[in-house]
Amino acid sequence: MSHVSAVVRPPLVTGGKSYHDITEDVCRQVEGKPTASWKIVFGISSVVLFLGTCSVFWTWWDGLGNWGLNKTVGWAWDITNFVWWVGIGHAGTLISAILLLFRQKWRTSVNRAAEAMTIFAVICAASFILMHAGRAWLAYWCIPFPNTFGSLWVNFNSPLIWDVFAISTYFSVSCLFWYCGLIPDLATIRDRAKSKVSKFIYGLLSMGWNGNTKTWFRYEYVSLILAGISTPLVLSVHTIVSFDFATSVIPGWHTTIFPPYFVAGAIFSGFAMVNNLLLIVRWTFKLQDYITIEHIETMNKIITVTGSIVGIAYITEFFIAAYSGVEYEQYAFINRAFGPYWWAYWAMMTCNVVTPQLFWIQSIRRSIMWTFALSVVVNIGMWFERFVIIVTSLHRDYIPSSWAMFSPTIIDIGDYVFTFGLFFFLFLLFAKYLPVINMAEVKAVMKSSSERFPYKVKPGKSTGEKVTE
Amino acid sequence: MDTNKRFLVGVYDDDDEVLAAVKSVRASGIKVHDVYTPFPVHGLDKAIGHPRTRIPVAAFMFGALGLTCMFLLTLYTMALDWPMNIGGKDFYALPDFIPVMFEFTVLFTAFGMVFTFFISNGLWWGVKPVIFDLRATDDKFVVAIDTGANRKTEAEIEKALRDTGATEVNIKEVVEEAA
């Protein structure tokens, strides 16, 4: 690989780190005892998970009647939360797949944690699919097999079945991608392990990896092809989620821009969540030299771009509703903005379109506090987006006598809380027992992108001596 | 019957160095058993003389298999075994089945390819790897040379390694189980 790097590129690994420093810095928390702060946070999320589990248990025991649904609004928080979590679960595979194809070297420091987050977010999303099925133990009915009543199959014309295939494919391929990326790092930990238990567990998980040339060479090929097929996969997942709505004829749902606009929104919220988690991780694990302000700034740029794409999609929908001349479409959008749920609409608009524009200002883009706060705001906004699309479109039926409002019950809230408990429970386990940064990939970009190896090219005039190949 | 193999293990500190070293050691007529690195070193596969991988072909085949499987499944269930009129569309409403066909293509490609890779490279849960130097997964670049497979003496090989920048040259005996 050519190590030539233009002078305008800032380093991605600072602090004069060497290859060995990377190993030390990343392995430290895997090998050490859990810290007090980790134990406290883990304890809290375990308690939240327990309370949420009680709520989910009650949902299943008592039935979906204890949600706030009614005849008009038959989908509300369940699907809102589902889409929200799936959306968040797009950033990881986007970072590891699309950014790999685009050769974005900064992705190496953030992809591991982002992929882990993706997997946990998809698990949280899947839990809402199971919950809203009512009888979760019959979920296997989604699998195409001839049942005992004759050969009645699942309906492949239904977007909900597409969803089953899309989410399960996405989940399993993301896990596979993540695991493949972990193998070399697991071998590093295995080779450093002192205790028998660690040696055994990390030895088992690393599958006998020893870093020989042929394996590395094929490994790179496999990663590239995985990235190549994961890229359309990421797009397909939220596309198919959007089909759940857009294939219908409900005004406000049936709009052709939904697929790419959902994907953009998913990346938007996913990056915001990655930002939040990474800011905490880099601070608690002291990884400021690997997850630098440059990384954060780049992610904020992506948030601005995707937020703006989402904004353009909102405006397009509004425009086309007006342009179409279809009365129902026009009403759906007027009702969103000025109907009884106006506050949800304007919360969405503010959080998704207006506030991310603050990232055009460089000092805000590079400020940790602003980044953290605005990332939280983005995810609030994206929750409201799904709420607006789902509840606001449903609550005004064609017959005014069916018009209704939705109000969540304590169980609705409890089930949402459950996924937060689950998410942080899993993420904390990951952060403790697995390397949060992909050591091998960071080492591979050190020559071109770290402070230690300053093979920079001077602008304009030539400096042949500094160029190394 | 077990056989013992004796290896000279050159340890390098830098990826560019090891790449140049492998080229020059091989040019001097020494057969390199393998090189172990903490991350992929671009060009090392060519330097060591590995042929191009056929993994992409395997991936394509698995993808085609996945596509075919889902095509047949949708065809059989939706059009042949139990046709239903859904929204007035054809029984085999091809556009409706493209999403699932796509998902199956990706699923089969990913798992088929990765497991082909695991098997063809001897990676599996519980495999005990041959490790010449524990630091090869940390920050060292390790060149292993099978003394039995080379005509040159150990001293000559060691000199070749040292001359190309090896900071250490160690001896490692590997017990290979007879096939």
Add this chain to the structure above:
Amino acid sequence: MAEHNHHFDPAEMEEWYDFTSSSKRKLIIGMLAGLAILLIGAFMVSKGIGIGIEHAHEHAGHGHEGHEHGLPGWAKRVVANLWMNAEFFTGISVIGMFFVCIQYLSWAGWSSILKRVPEAFPAFLPISGGILIILYFAFGQELFHWRHEGVMDPESEHYDAIIAGKSWYLNNAFFIVRTVLYIGLWYGLWVVLRNLSKQEDAVGGTEWWYKMKNLARVFILVFAVTSSTSAWDWAMSIDTHWFSTMFGWYHFASWHVTGLAVTTLAVISLKEKGYLRWVNENHLHDLGKFMFAFSIFWTYVWFAQFLLIYYANMPEETIYFRERFSGYGGIYKAPFFINLLLGFLFPFLWFMTRDAKRNQTFLKVGASVIIIGHYFDFYQMMMPGLVGANAGFGLIEWGTTLFFASAFIYVISAQLTKASIVAKNHPMLEEAVHHDI
């Protein structure tokens, strides 16, 4: 440790394109021949003699949405072809600007070696944009259903309530303002970028890179909106009743992949003439990957739009695809499927392997097929609404396309001579020279 030290000198990177008088002559002959073929074709069609695929006689009387206006069928077809080609080539030109801006915003290094080639494309904008504006003034009523006599007038027998409901957007003055604004903004921003780029050559230093990056931000913001709105204006409003929120992005995706294919062809043909000596198979590989990926992207937006309309099957939307499938005796079925085959299936299979993307001949074939495929995308986007049953594929189409292609190549070649083909002081140039994938 360096394996070899490559001495890099920006001055050596400079290359000046020589637009030879023989090339000029050939291109002028191409333009004139295109015009001549167009006129002969128009004359023959008007006399009822067909060369190529002509449909007018079989389906005469099934005019566009029941209205018959002004010009005879053959003349409509000439106007429609001019409009379609002007729109198509406007897209290719502006994508040159888009490509360069994206390279700056994404800090791409590899493309700095060839960025001067797409950077020359927008030079054609005043011509294609000018043709659009002239055509609108001269034949607006022929082109757009919403310009037809009386459709917005409640008293008229041609009154159309749905179209009248769009008069706040689709009206003469606003349309002209928008069209002028699109062309003006795109071209104006390009002129600024081009000047900065030339100054970078002359002066050197990184400040130009930052300046161009800032300008790229402005352009991308402008283009984010105008790429959709121009598609609504120039293409979607032809089928005035119909609407699709995806249309702007779908139209953009088609422009984009065509622009990438034209870039690839231009780079390869310059290389064949001995220019761009630092461009090697690694850079071509990246262009190939772009064409591959964005062909799939186009297919994605195409399919998403199609599936949703097919699935919901609402009359006001489905009519669009009905017209293309079976309308006017099914004459649009062929272009519709040629578009899919050449826009998706062919590039998908053709560019799948690594070797294909690194081979100049493969790239040339693939890029040409993509351009033809997307030509038919625009054909099937516009012709049903513009000429309806009077469509065909014969001398008129060949002639118009030949004229536009020759003019485009002429203007781009002339523009290429105005600066070194390699941006010698681009701060990322050395990265590009060492590009190896």
